[in-house]
Amino acid sequence: MTSEALLTWARGPGFDLALAIFVLGMLLRLFEILSLGNKPDLAEGRGSGVVGGLKTIITRNWPRGTVFAREPVRIINGYVFHLGFFIVLFFYGPHIELFQTKLGLSWPGLPTGVIDAVAVITVASLVLALVMRLTSPVLKQISSVGDYVAWAATLLPVLTGYLAYNHMLVPYTQMLALHLLSVELLLIVAPFTKLTHMFSFVLSRWYQGYQAGHRGIES
Amino acid sequence: MKDDMTLGERLRQRGVSRRGFLKFCATTASMMALPPSMISAIADSLQKAKRPSVIWLSFQECTGCTESLTRSHAPTVESLIFDHISLDYHHTLQAASGDAAEHARDEAMKQNWGKYLLVVDGSIPVAENGAYSTIAGITNLAMLQEVAEGAAAIVAVGTCAAYGGLPHANPNPTGAKSVADLITDKPIINVPGCPPIPTVISGVLAHYLTFDTLPELDDLGRPKAFYGQNIHDRCYRRPFYERGEFAETFDDEGARKGWCLYKLGCKGPTTYNACATAKWNEGTSWPVEAGHGCIGCSEPNFWDAGGFYQALSVPTGDASNTILGAAAAGVAVGAAAAVLNKRNKAKAAAAHEKVTVNDLNKD
């Protein structure tokens, strides 16, 4: 297949397929979680579970000082690649065009040079995350194949996007095709790895926060 | 018709000075990214060039390529070179017609067998045994095969001849194919574009006449000298792309300020051609400069590449329909999974055997 044929496929049926699997997969996970039910708390509450749930969804975005002091690098690195990924995804002109065309939403973007730098930082941060996962005894204990699949699926779009924009490695058309294919790979594997956290974190924070709000305890 | 005047003699006859001729050679050399030392070699060869026989076959085409190449308001050296070649067969330009024209072709082929240059424009339909396009009762397919056999090389001019072009677009009812799809035993130079830039053609011919070989080609068979860079890299509006300044509509502030046309569907980044540097109409302008995004006309299947006005970063399918369909499927599969989960959990709960303090020791 020529590069342009691959690109046309990736922009067309490839994307539709990946998007469909992503939507189907995530909905499936949602049903799988909710179907297991949650018994109501019969103990007398001190406060509002709803307030606790909503509050916790927000507050868990920040680390507690005592744990931050123990693993500042790991924690900061987590912010770096999450923020970097979001900045590259949401503030690069051509990406905004995608959202505008498909969702009717648009917002101002950042200069492409800034996006370029952020992409480099994000890739470096992901590489650091991998090194930490391979060298820390705790992380080695709890890591599985899924972690590495998710890592690769997250890294490739950023890396190929950077290479494409900078016309590196292979001709642009081919690199752009690879970039789109890597995005499609991410969409396809997401529902079957820990990347489900992109949605389920709302649930998990809510559940603990709700119980804490009801009980009037820290969360 | 042919005579034995060399190109140099012909140009002098037409009043082109030596200086003008050398300037043309220098321009040609630089356009093909050849070093200055080659200029005199080009000049020498061109000067002595005899009139090669060129047979031009027009198949399933719109004649736009011929129009582009031959439309000139003032004589240029390109057109003079064009005059220099012995164009023994060309539907639009030849004087003869009907049987006389076909006879001229046969003669030219016989006399120059193995040495003539075959130029093709238009795609070749193969459906219904090629019945969709015939000349003098001969299908394009048959004519191509016959003429190609004695050709020294083939130049596929225009995207139709190079890659199938417009007729090849979905659903390709005529079974249109490119020259390279059908001829595999002859050297082929693809000179795509819809139409190609005039100076590109003359540059390719000049190369062939000078060196008797094909120029260096990319993996789509195009001369790297003209198709080696993509539009995006040579586009004068690139700084706006870098700064993230895009025109959103054709008449908004950004458009008026000449901002990048990426969001209006410009295919510059994936298109390889010389438009951004050589431009059109002898350097007057080119699509982007005129305010319209590049449509990628020198690339295979550009008609089916998702629409001229949809940006490269936008998937071409109907995302909302896909999402709705997948959501419906997701709800169905999810509901089934939910039923299973509930059942399994209920089974576990029903099977719950109360644990008393006598049930704690495994011995």
Add this chain to the structure above:
Amino acid sequence: MSAPSVEKGIQFIREQIDAPVASFFSSCVHCGLCAEACLFYGQTGEAKYTPINKVEPMRRIWEQEYTLWGKIKSSLGLSRKVTEKDFEEWETLVYDACSLCGRCSLICPVGNDISDMIRKIREGFAAAGYAPEGLIGASKRAVEIGSPMGVKLPAVKAQIAHLKKDTGLDAPLDLKGADYMVLLSSMEIMNFPEYLEAVARIMRQAGKTWTISSKAFEATNAGIQIGVSDIAAELVQRVVDAAEELGVNTVISPECGHAFTAIRWEGPNLIGRPFKFKVQHILEVLDDFRAEGLLKTEGLEEAKLTFHDPCQLVRKGGVVQQPRNLLNMVASNFVEMRDHGAMNWCCSAGGGVSANERADEVKFKAFNQKKSQLDELGVDTLVTACANCRIMLEEGIEEHEMDLPVVGLTEMIADHLVEERVEDKAEDKNE
């Protein structure tokens, strides 16, 4: 009634998995920060003590049985079923190296309540016969005798008699319609009788009626610690039946950690209905008295002191400010540990660890966390409000030959109570 088995254990775990648990496993990104919150990992450096790792068998059951993807992987032979070996290997992780302190739950960036998952996985382990010897024994005694330490009513009556003798105060048994029904932990009955005296004196000053149930005086709940809800429910039911029969207004959970969790939070859910009475921790009651002006104290402790926050009371019970309000009434030099309040560190003996002799070694290693907190502060007195914490703190302090007395907060408050009212003085004189 049925014999323990691995199959039964797995069945129990299946039953325990609910939507929150599923969301937790779906969200866990293996960041490993929970290990940084855990004192057992922190003080031993053993990666296997990473909190989320402690519930790995439950995660496997969840994935293989409650997710389509997991079922597909299983059918392709790509997943390992949970076997007896996993129960063997994980028993010490689930019981010995976890005090259910809940710090990991507070730390998790995606909001996973890991300690609650460990509480749940214990249901399966106990049902499979993989609970520690010490906890099995405690449970047996709690159910059959009425107390995990084997304390019976006569022992309680003896304490009540001592109380009468020392202070002239009554501790009425089975008083219908009392304001408060007081529960006691075996530890307090056996080791810290000053608690009962403190309560009696404070109640007298506050002018409240109170009682102890002869049928349900035990506050601790071995079922919670071993992780068997069936047993925990039976133990809670005793308290509920007694309190509702007596028609008391509020049941007071004493200075004990998990007892509060048992009666206040798990209780109604274990028996399947709300209580007809309120539940408060003794410190909540005392703080209410303070706020209502019913608690009059005098004098201040001069010593530099700090408060050890019992996990179940403060972090998981929400009784954070009350001990501080009370201490500020009677202490002039109260300093906080750097990690204090809801983020304080466990004494290392909660969640059944103290009843599990096998866990002694790891428990004392974990205690080094508390030691470093104390070393940093350099206090003269350590105050707390849980008898189990108190024992552990004393043991740990002794182990490290530190010179640091440990005092219960209720006792300390009572020590500073203003002189008895004139009528009571006269009453005493008349005896």
